[in-house]
Amino acid sequence: MQIGSFNITIVSDGQFRLDGGAMFGVVPKALWNKLNPADEQNRILLGLNCLLLERGNEKILIDTGIGNKFDEKFARMYGLKRDKTLLDQLVPKGIDREDITTVIMTHMHFDHIGWNTMIENGELVATFPNADYYVQEGEYCSAQNPDARSRASYIPENWLPLLDTKKFHLLDGITEVLPGIESLVVGGHTAHNSIVKINTGDGIIFFLGDFIPTPSHLKTPYIMGYDLFPLDVMDAKPKFLQQAADEKWLLVFEHAAEPTAGYVSKDGKNWVLENVNLQ
Numbered sequence: 001m002q003i004g005s006f007n008i009t010i011v012s013d014g015q016f017r018l019d020g021g022a023m024f025g026v027v028p029k030a031l032w033n034k035l036n037p038a039d040e041q042n043r044i045l046l047g048l049n050c051l052l053l054e055r056g057n058e059k060i061l062i063d064t065g066i067g068n069k070f071d072e073k074f075a076r077m078y079g080l081k082r083d084k085t086l087l088d089q090l091v092p093k094g095i096d097r098e099d100i101t102t103v104i105m106t107h108m109h110f111d112h113i114g115w116n117t118m119i120e121n122g123e124l125v126a127t128f129p130n131a132d133y134y135v136q137e138g139e140y141c142s143a144q145n146p147d148a149r150s151r152a153s154y155i156p157e158n159w160l161p162l163l164d165t166k167k168f169h170l171l172d173g174i175t176e177v178l179p180g181i182e183s184l185v186v187g188g189h190t191a192h193n194s195i196v197k198i199n200t201g202d203g204i205i206f207f208l209g210d211f212i213p214t215p216s217h218l219k220t221p222y223i224m225g226y227d228l229f230p231l232d233v234m235d236a237k238p239k240f241l242q243q244a245a246d247e248k249w250l251l252v253f254e255h256a257a258e259p260t261a262g263y264v265s266k267d268g269k270n271w272v273l274e275n276v277n278l279q
């Protein structure tokens with residue numbers, strides 16, 4: 001969809017599953033299971049939605065899904081399901097991986113930056129050889145020296161080959177990465193977790209990453225058990241959503257089972273989402 005100066009598409013790397021309890025923290029299963037039915041292993045269905053922004057020759061990806069550098073056991077553990085990968089989704093748009101000019105990461109957990117790199121002729125390489133890759137410096141430090149709790153979420157293969165290039169860039173807090181595209185640190189999920197704000201010239205779009213991963217997480221207490229600083233999310237989320245409603249920001253949900261974007265408004269105590277198709 002053309003919005004302002006950008007053509008904007010949600011590109012999916014497929015679907016996977018995580019434990020429903022871990023996805024909703026202290027919220028009882030009797031509540032979250034209604035809208036997010038768990039499978040026999042108590043896992044719920046989630047999406048791996050990334051955002052593609054096209055502006056002239058610029059082809060910008062925000063997050064890169066889960067990738068393909070894993071074995072059968074990993075795929076089974078995460079219930080990975082897909083007919084098409086993120087790269088396959090780019091083909092009908094006439095976009096080769098060489099055409100991607102920029103990759104912006106919300107954070108460096110494995111389900112967000114998997115296609116940063118790939119194996120080619122037995123060698124680990126940058127999937128998007130001509131792209132500049134951006135991440136918050138604090139997040140990069142957490143990924144390089146993970147605390148005991150976060151270690152399993154960071155897989156160095158997703159960034160190691162990028163370090164030797166001049167195309168890996170660290171951001172120091174709020175930064176306008178490209179004209180109209182800002183990385184904003186919100187913390188909560190990780191100490192330096194970020195979201196991406198796009199000023200299209202015809203409205204504001206936010207890619208929410210793991211700040212508000214699915215529409216089920218719009219409710220204030222629905223906070224992931226994975227979040228390292230849940231009280232920070234609890235504080236920031238309702239303020240963010242109020243402003244999103246007041247200023248008509250278009251929100252994109254990275255882990256919604258199906259690609260989902262929309263405008264929020266308040267109906268009594270509840271947030272309601274008016275969907276917009278960005279496919």
Ligand SMILES: [Zn+2]
Pocket residue numbers: 109111112210255
């Ligand atoms: Zn995630």
